[in-house]
Amino acid sequence: MSNKDITKLKHTLFMCNGSCCNKAGAEEMILELRKEIRACGCFEEIHTVRTKCMGRCDDAAVIFVQPECVWYKCVNKEDVKSIVHDYLINNKIVETKFLYKHGESFINSDAIPNAT
Numbered sequence: 001m002s003n004k005d006i007t008k009l010k011h012t013l014f015m016c017n018g019s020c021c022n023k024a025g026a027e028e029m030i031l032e033l034r035k036e037i038r039a040c041g042c043f044e045e046i047h048t049v050r051t052k053c054m055g056r057c058d059d060a061a062v063i064f065v066q067p068e069c070v071w072y073k074c075v076n077k078e079d080v081k082s083i084v085h086d087y088l089i090n091n092k093i094v095e096t097k098f099l100y101k102h103g104e105s106f107i108n109s110d111a112i113p114n115a116t
């Protein structure tokens with residue numbers, strides 16, 4: 001049981017832990033991501049939550065970041081450092097993993113854009 005001080009949060013990451021994402025290495029990536037967040041001293045500012053399927057299985061493994069509503073695709077444990085340092089700390093989109101930002105009309109996916 002835990003009670004995080006959510007008043008200090010800058011980002012919340014919803015990390016898919018559904019079957020497709022797990023087949024794509026999500027669990028390994030999630031553990032690495034949490035390790036990196038602690039290592040860089042950002043634990044108080046970045047919250048991570050495992051979810052079930054988020055409806056983008058062809059883009060597995062996916063992460064959805066709030067409050068900015070940015071989606072990342074095909075994230076594996078090798079991408080963790082750039083997601084944490086480039087994006088979460090320095091606010092620079094990781095273009096190679098960018099999937100979608102709410103409000104835009106383009107989904108950067110090789111899959112059918114609205115397939116579930």
Ligand code: FES
Nearest residue numbers: 016018021053056
């Ligand atoms: S299992 Fe992750 S999006 Fe479907």
